[in-house]
Each structure stands twice: as structure tokens, then as C-alpha cells.
Amino acid sequence: MGYVAVTAGEEIIERAEQLFEKRRVGGDSEALETDQLDEQLGRLTDQAMGEGGLYAPRLAALAVAQAQGDTVEAAFLLRAYRSTLERFEETAAVDPGEMIATRRVSPAFKDVPGGQILGATKDYTQRLLDFDGINAEDPTAGWDLDDEGDPERLTNVVELLREEGLLEDPEAPEVAAPSDTTRRSVTHPPGRDEVLQELARGETGAVTALGYSALRGYGRVHPTLAEVRVGRLPVRIEHPYTGEEVTVTRVGVTESEAVVPVYEKREDPQFAFGYGLTFGRNERKAIGMTVLDASIQLDGETEPAEDPEFVLDTIDGMDSFGFIEHLKLPHYVTFQSILDRIRSIRERSETPAETPPDGHESERGSENKDGTENESRREPRDGALGEADDDD
Amino acid sequence: MSDPHDRSDRFELIAACEPATLVGLANGVLEDDPALSVRQEPKPQLLMQRVEEPVERRPFNLGEVLVTPAEVELGDARGFAMIPGKSERAALSGAIVDAAVAAGHDLTPDVVEALAETEAETRERRRNEWAESKHTAVTFETMEGRE
Structure with a gap:
């Protein structure tokens, strides 16, 4: 017993898929265009791109439409597509200070150079349903804008702290080329470059929840955000003819930096830092990533958010989505095995003649031991009998 | 100001150009049936975007960016373009436009104007x-003494 094919009829499975598709197109309203999704529900497409680890706004809109708004499913579609493509090359590492920001706020420094730019946000207004707002006109149409010239480079708060000596000026990292977790699985303990890459494409809810756990007391990090920025970063390659760095496009990103006081741990009171950066507009995730990056750097062993193995093993939406959702697929062999085992145990326990007269550990006891899951917490197991007996 | 006659500047301008504009320009170049060979078929590929984390100045991989590159040879001149996203026609057209300017094609003034x-x-x-x-932009003020 090990693998059992389940036949349900290809035609029936197609019908189920068609019925799923009908839920999207079968209503009375017009079908959504991908442009509409990209322009009007940009948070959805941004989330799908961030979790998919692929910046492709129009394809993200298509994926969101196809997934009927399920962002993890949309991210899965993007990852599946990217797995079919060749890589042209890795870009030069861009300095986030080059970001053309449309929003920058610093909760730490009220007089931050370049100013507090709220940008497009509803952070400071009431969250109330607006029953007329869905069809509203552009409320900025009447704005009388000053000519502010070309976008300015905003001074990074990190640089301010570095100038004051409040931030360690670390040595340049030994490895110039970062590890790529899309090509080489993470090994533990992970490098910080691996942690940042995995967090950047982590599932928003998971990143938020684990980051929140640290704030709720399951960790030692309660940071002050140095700044949160939303804007676009240049994507550069080396031109194959001229050898010069050229900009192909600019990608929308959200960045977050946090200061964490470490004066309790070191003789020289300074700040430690957490960093978050993700594709698209997703401040919640960027801040959660920042908290987790700072937490993981503490090398803690007892708090979930400080354990890189725990965080990276649970943060990826594709992994968790796949494992959680696969449970609804046929598990007939697994379940039948469990039933057989329980029935067998019950039968033996109800037969006095099979009980050893000396009262030593019964066969039932060893059965129970065999069935207990007490192995690596890292290996996802599927029922007491494990993967080998799974039938999906 | 960028110079459309400069290869690197032209690359950036072509990448930012509307696909329909590139296709129109390329069709104009191909009207008199010049010798054209495609050195690299336009097909979507990935760029891994690297970023330097600002505190440790440590590079890491943020994620991949979808682009469509293409390369052609128009007469004796080569052309290369890379368009953001999945955009095969625009990439091929962009490469043709790039090569046309490099070759001093009659439509160069039109291309320069469009770019x-x-x-x-x-x-x-x-x-x-x-x-x-x-x-x-806003100025936050602390209100000391006010609870």
C-alpha cells in the first residue's frame, strides 16, 4: 500500500472547473478588464506580485482575475509562470536611496530632511464605509499644484543616524553576490540576504502575524520606525553593446526601516536595525518584515519570531497554501490505515488472553510509539503514517 | 536631456516608449523591405532585481522583474531592446528602431522625435x-505639556 490513483472522471473534473469559472463570468455585470484590476485594485495585484516574487503588473492583474481575487492563488500562478522562463541576468544592486518616493513618513524624526510626505494614504482619516464613494469623481481634479521641479532624493534616516555615530558602520559584507533562494534552498542558519529575500516574497498575512507576535510579547523587538517609503526603484542592466548601466524600468516598492535600541545588550549604546522591502504597495508587509528581520538578528531560540528556521519555514504562501489545502484532496488510504490500526488496537485490548501475564509493556504500547509524531518539526507530515503512505 | 543618438540613452527611451509607437516606427522602417535578421527572438525573460540593504550595505535579491528582450541585425547595424513586461511585438519593434537609428535610416528624425x-x-x-x-507634505508638531 502506498500510492492509489483516484479516478473521478476527467469530464467531471472539467465540469467542476467550468463551474468555478462561471462564478467569475456568469453574473450580470461586465467582465473585469485587467487594466481595471491593475488601476483600481492595485493592492491586490501588488500583493500577488510581492508574494509571487515576480514584478509583472499586467500579468498579476490577469492572475488575480483568474484566481477570482485569491491573492495566494494569484501568486502561485505567477510563480508557476516564472518557473517556465529563462533568466536574462541579475541586475546591479541598487541603492534604495535612489527611490523616487511618492510617500515618505518618519515616525521617529518629525523634522526629517525632505519633509514628511503623506502621499496617497487614508492613515489619518476615519475608516467608514462611503456609500457614494465608489463612483466618485477624482477629488484632486481641482488641486492647484505648485511646480516642485523634478523629484528629489530624500535623505535616508539611516544616514542621519550614521552621521551621529548612533549606528554601527559595519564592514562591507564578504560575499558580493547574494544567495538566491529561488535557485538554492535555504540552509540553516541562513544568511541575512537569504532571510531578506524570503521575507520579501513571504505571504502578507503570515509576515504580519509573525511580526505582530513579537510586538505582543513573544519576542524582544518593539521597534520605532525610522521611516516608511513608497516609490519606485530603477531596474538596471549592463547594456550589451556599450557596457554602460542602463535603466530598463522602475518597479514599485514599499520600504520600511526600524530602529531597535540595543543599549541593554552592549556597552556602547547604539541602535540595531530591521529592514523591509517588498514589491508594490504593501506597508503592512514591509513593516512586518522589518520586525522579523530585527527579531531574527537577535539569535533568540525561544520566541518564534526570533527563530529564523521557524519564520522561514512558515512564511512562504506557496508552501503553507499547498500543505494546508492539499488536506482536502483524497486521503482514503491514509484514513483507511488509521481506521485499521485503531480497530486492531481496540480488538487486542478487548482480548485478555493477549495481555502479557507479567504486566510488561504491551504490544499496544509499541504500536502507539510507532504512530507518534515526535520527529523533526521541520518535516511536514501528513497524518500519523507519514508521507510514504499518503495517497495523493 | 537624453540623446536618442546615444545607444545607452536610446535603450532607455525605447524601453519607456509606448508599444504602439514602437510598432508604428518599426513598420515604417520595414516598408522598403531591408535585410533583417533576428539574432534574439523576443520572448519574456527575468531580471533578478538586487538591492543593497542600507544599514549593512548588504546586497540581496528582492525578486524578479519580467522583461522582454530582442536583438536584430538590420543591414550591417545591430539593434537591441528590452521592454518591461511580456511584450514581444514591442521588443522586436524596439530592436528594429534601435538598429535603424544606428544605421542612419531615413526615418531616424521621426524616431528621434518620437523618443x-x-x-x-x-x-x-x-x-x-x-x-x-x-x-x-506635512509638519508634525509635538504638543508638550498637553495631555
Whole structure:
């Protein structure tokens, strides 16, 4: 017993898929265009791109439409597509200070150079349903804008702290080329470059929840955000003819930096830092990533958010989505095995003649031991009998 | 100001140009049936975007960016273009346009004009976006002694 094919009829499975598709197109309203999704529900497409680890706004809109708004499913579609493509090359590492920001706020420094730019946000207004707002006109149409010239480079708060000596000026990292977790699985303990890459494409809810756990007391990090920025970063390659760095496009990103006081741990009171950066507009995730990056750097062993193995093993939406959702697929062999085992145990326990007269550990006891899951917490197991007996 | 006659500047302008504009320009170049060979078929590929984390200045991989590169040879001149997203026609057209300018094609003034317009529009869009953002700049004040 090990693998059992389940036949349900290809035609029936197609019908189920068609019925799923009908839920999207079968209503009375017009079908959504991908442009509409990209322009009007940009948070959805941004989330799908961030979790998919692929910046492709129009394809993200298509994926969101196809997934009927399920962002993890949309991210899965993007990852599946990217797995079919060749890589042209890795870009030069861009300095986030080059970001053309449309929003920058610093909760730490009220007089931050370049100013507090709220940008497009509803952070400071009431969250109330607006029953007329869905069809509203552009409320900025009447704005009388000053000519502010070309976008300015905003001074990074990190640089301010570095100038004051409040931030360690670390040595340049030994490895110039970062590890790529899309090509080489993470090994533990992970490098910080691996942690940042995995967090950047982590599932928003998971990143938020684990980051929140640290704030709720399951960790030692309660940071002050140095700044949160939303804007676009240049994507550069080396031109194959001229050898010069050229900009192909600019990608929308959200960045977050946090200061964490470490004066309790070191003789020289300074700040430690957490960093978050993700594709698209997703401040919640960027801040959660920042908290987790700072937490993981503490090398803690007892708090979930400080354990890189725990965080990276649970943060990826594709992994968790796949494992959680696969449970609804046929598990007939697994379940039948469990039933057989329980029935067998019950039968033996109800037969006095099979009980050893000396009262030593019964066969039932060893059965129970065999069935207990007490192995690596890292290996996802599927029922007491494990993967080998799974039938999906 | 970018110079459409400069190969690197032209690459950036073509990448930012509207696909329909590139296709129109390329069709114009191909009207008199020049010798054209495709050295690299336009097909979507990935760029891994690297970023330098600002505190440790440590590079890491943020994620991949979808682009469509293409390369052609038009007569004796080569052309290369890379368009953001999945955009095969625009990439091939961009490579043809790039090669046409390199070869001094008769339509070069039209290409230069179209790319200059692209740059002006891009700059105007950025300036307007920046002006909108600055319109929301705020000064926070601490209110000491007030509870």
C-alpha cells in the first residue's frame, strides 16, 4: 500500500472547473478588464506580485482575475509562470536611496530632511464605509499644484543616524553576490540576504502575524520606525553593446526601516536595525518584515519570531497554501490505515488472553510509539503514517 | 536631456516608449523591405532585481522583474531592446528602431522625435506625481505639556 490513483472522471473534473469559472463570468455585470484590476485594485495585484516574487503588473492583474481575487492563488500562478522562463541576468544592486518616493513618513524624526510626505494614504482619516464613494469623481481634479521641479532624493534616516555615530558602520559584507533562494534552498542558519529575500516574497498575512507576535510579547523587538517609503526603484542592466548601466524600468516598492535600541545588550549604546522591502504597495508587509528581520538578528531560540528556521519555514504562501489545502484532496488510504490500526488496537485490548501475564509493556504500547509524531518539526507530515503512505 | 543618438540613452527611451509607437516606427522602417535578421527572438525573460540593504550595505535579491528582450541585425547595424513586461511585438519593434537609428535610416528624425516626446511625457508625469506628493507634505508638531 502506498500510492492509489483516484479516478473521478476527467469530464467531471472539467465540469467542476467550468463551474468555478462561471462564478467569475456568469453574473450580470461586465467582465473585469485587467487594466481595471491593475488601476483600481492595485493592492491586490501588488500583493500577488510581492508574494509571487515576480514584478509583472499586467500579468498579476490577469492572475488575480483568474484566481477570482485569491491573492495566494494569484501568486502561485505567477510563480508557476516564472518557473517556465529563462533568466536574462541579475541586475546591479541598487541603492534604495535612489527611490523616487511618492510617500515618505518618519515616525521617529518629525523634522526629517525632505519633509514628511503623506502621499496617497487614508492613515489619518476615519475608516467608514462611503456609500457614494465608489463612483466618485477624482477629488484632486481641482488641486492647484505648485511646480516642485523634478523629484528629489530624500535623505535616508539611516544616514542621519550614521552621521551621529548612533549606528554601527559595519564592514562591507564578504560575499558580493547574494544567495538566491529561488535557485538554492535555504540552509540553516541562513544568511541575512537569504532571510531578506524570503521575507520579501513571504505571504502578507503570515509576515504580519509573525511580526505582530513579537510586538505582543513573544519576542524582544518593539521597534520605532525610522521611516516608511513608497516609490519606485530603477531596474538596471549592463547594456550589451556599450557596457554602460542602463535603466530598463522602475518597479514599485514599499520600504520600511526600524530602529531597535540595543543599549541593554552592549556597552556602547547604539541602535540595531530591521529592514523591509517588498514589491508594490504593501506597508503592512514591509513593516512586518522589518520586525522579523530585527527579531531574527537577535539569535533568540525561544520566541518564534526570533527563530529564523521557524519564520522561514512558515512564511512562504506557496508552501503553507499547498500543505494546508492539499488536506482536502483524497486521503482514503491514509484514513483507511488509521481506521485499521485503531480497530486492531481496540480488538487486542478487548482480548485478555493477549495481555502479557507479567504486566510488561504491551504490544499496544509499541504500536502507539510507532504512530507518534515526535520527529523533526521541520518535516511536514501528513497524518500519523507519514508521507510514504499518503495517497495523493 | 537624453540623446536618442546615444545607444545607452536610446535603450532607455525605447524601453519607456509606448508599444504602439514602437510598432508604428518599426513598420515604417520595414516598408522598403531591408535585410533583417533576428539574432534574439523576443520572448519574456527575468531580471533578478538586487538591492543593497542600507544599514549593512548588504546586497540581496528582492525578486524578479519580467522583461522582454530582442536583438536584430538590420543591414550591417545591430539593434537591441528590452521592454518591461511580456511584450514581444514591442521588443522586436524596439530592436528594429534601435538598429535603424544606428544605421542612419531615413526615418531616424521621426524616431528621434518620437523618443524625445516619450522623454518629455515621462518627465512631465514624474514631475506631476512629485508635485502631487509634495502637496501632501506635512509638519508634525509635538504638543508638550498637553495631555
